[in-house]
Amino acid sequence: MxxxxxxxxxxxxxxxxxxxxxxxxxxxxxxxxxxxxxxxxxxxxxxxxxxxxxxxxxxxxxxxxxxxxxxxxxxxxxxxxxxxxxxxxxxxxxxxxxxxxxxxxxxxxxxxxxxxxxxxxxxxxxxxxxxxxxxENELFASTRAAFDEWADGRDAFRHEQFYRWMRRESGVLMADGEPVGGEWNYDDENRQVPPDDWEAPPVPEFDYDAVTAETAAWVSEAFDTWGSTEDFCWPVTRRQARDQLAHFVDRRLPEFGPYQDAMRADDWAMAHALLSPAVNLGLLHPLEVVEAVEAAYREREDVPLNSAEGVIRQVLGWREFVRHVYRHTMPALATANQLEADRDLPDLYWSGETDMHCLSETIDDVHARGYAHHIQRLMVLANFATLWGVEPAQLNEWFHATYVDAYHWVTTPNVVEMGQFGHGVFATKPYVSSANYVDRMSDYCGDCRYYKTKATGEGACPFNALYWDFLDRNEERLRRNHRMGLMYSHVDAKQESGEMAAIRERVADLRAMAAADEL
Incomplete structure (x- = not known):
């Protein structure tokens, strides 16, 4: 059991x-x-x-x-x-x-x-x-009562504290009461960009029977769906899910860690596990994933600690964390909107029709398979929506509809809180950036018609003007945040120089372009 x-x-x-x-x-x-x-x-x-x-x-x-x-x-x-x-x-x-x-x-x-x-x-x-x-739902690594005891008396939740507690309580990647390797996480080693000649490990393929084929055809006839009807690639049986886990551990895990935050236009999967759909359906128990990854690290020389720990942090840490945060903050979390964002989700999220290469490529990935990895979700899709001023509930609904691994308990903490800083229950600042982050972690900017280094004027990357405009219009709420001090020193400089007026003008142009489907 x-x-x-x-x-x-x-x-x-x-x-x-x-x-x-x-x-x-x-x-x-x-x-x-x-x-x-x-x-x-x-x-x-x-x-x-x-x-x-x-x-x-x-x-x-x-x-x-x-x-x-x-x-x-x-x-x-x-x-x-x-x-x-x-x-x-x-x-x-x-x-x-x-x-x-x-x-x-x-x-x-x-x-x-x-x-x-x-x-x-x-x-x-x-x-x-x-x-x-x-x-009790046993398809998780922790019980409700255990989390409630840990959380008792806390006004806000912090993932890092929770994750360390889960490691200690479970004994995963621990030795004599200390984390294996001496560190709790290896984020600093997991932000590399692969060289141009790097080839991602192969993605597993499955042979589907008549039941799955007939179901796909029936779905097309019975429902008004979005996304491609071709190239279905997800496990639908316990055996297929186990094969996918084995394939990841054998072929993809060694290279998962260093490149897990990187994005490439021609590689939708990189070295990611692609296991979340199977885990969220119950075809795999999350502890199966944790045990397989930990065993691979302990038994094989080709599995680095940063790769193993990176997976375990997502499954044992983050998945458990958002599940518990969701139940503690609902129903308020679903409609939380502390930045008072009130704009509609741009149509381009459904059409993919935009000259912003990072957005169009990511939305094309979602349209093709119902999937894009966590950095595309956070730093492209949610980042743009937050800068644009989209009402969090609208973006949450889009994620819920379009991703194969999305359920309300999954998307609401990830999108409303982590993606759009809607509540404040665990996010300590908005996760927003200019084009600089996208350029550093991807190859999107090289083929984009927008200039990644420009904030104003014709052809300037929308992320840049929108970033400074976001900070400017939310100054009253965000300036006191100790993690935003450096950014507001730059805002001050732009306000004093008069550059902020040009930024506002560029943002007005961008909104007009979006309304005309010309962004």
Missing amino acids: RQPTVGDPPEYALGDDDVPWVLGTQLNERSGPLARAPAGSRVLMIEAHGFARRLPYHHHKLTLVFAAMRQFRDRLLETGYDVTYLQTETFGEGFEQFFADNPDATLVAMESPSHGSGERFADLVADAGGGLRLV
Whole structure:
């Protein structure tokens, strides 16, 4: 059985009338009620379609979710479970059908990380005349109670403190109570740009069966989707997910660390793990990833510590952190907007039609596969939206719809807080930059029609003028931030020299260009 290792995992048993209900993001036989059910047990799965009509979701995202559910159903049937698999418009309709045939049953399900889902499900089950018992979600590395004890008395959360606590509590990459190698993280070693002749390790490929192909075709017909319908490349079965993990550890992990923050126009995957879709569906337990990476570091000379620690920090640290921060700050986090940004998300996020090479290439990556890596998300997509003044909830909705690994509990802390400094619960400053950062960490600027070194005048990179305009218009809120002192000394110089007036004029031109689809 797979359970969290930080905190006390839940202990419970299933009664004769208890039926495991497996949600579409909990596709794991070794955790939760399903792991405790005897062979041949009844199992409920509900493939509800209504949510897929609310947003123009990426075609690959819907294909991934529904194909993975159907594959998991078939796997359970093959191993002897008595599976009730209902395809309905809503969960309420599914519950009504199930309890009409099973009036004495009590559903037992792991809690979903999404805010308010437990209460909604409980109400729907009650309306259907049934019973529901929610238990701890074991598809994480830490329990809710453990985090709550750690967080007790804190007004704000800091990832680095949490991450060190998780390492100590789990023993991962630890030796005699100290971090292996003497340091907690190796960020300074993981900000390199690969040489021009560097070739990224190959991306794994999968052979898909008729179930997945039929699901992809059905998604095209049934829903108004966004994104490419071709070149689907994500694991939809447990075996494929394990193969992807093995491929990453064997082929990609050694080079992941140094280049994890780099961006190249012709390389969508670099050496990234590409495991988040499988982990967020439950096809892989996060501790499987952590254990495989740690074992590779300890057993192989070709896996450097900075690569292993970089992955573990993302899975054991960041993924756990945002899950807990989300539940502690919802529902306020979803609409948080401390900078009072009120502009609409530019249409170019959907069309990709812009002469800004970094944006067009990144959006093209998302359109093609429902994926772009974390620095593209933070320092291109979220950076531009923050500088532009986009309302955080609008950008959050876009990420939720377009990324294959996106769920509300994932995107809301990452986008609203980390990406747009919407709340202040853990971000200590806005993560914004001019063109300088994009140029330093990518090859985008070389083929762009905008000049990366210019802030004003025709052809000046929009990131530059927007950056200084952002600092200028948010001066009252940000100047007192001790991490922004140097930047505001530059703002002062631009205000005193009169350059800020030219910057404001350039920003006005950029907004007019965007309105005319000419940016």
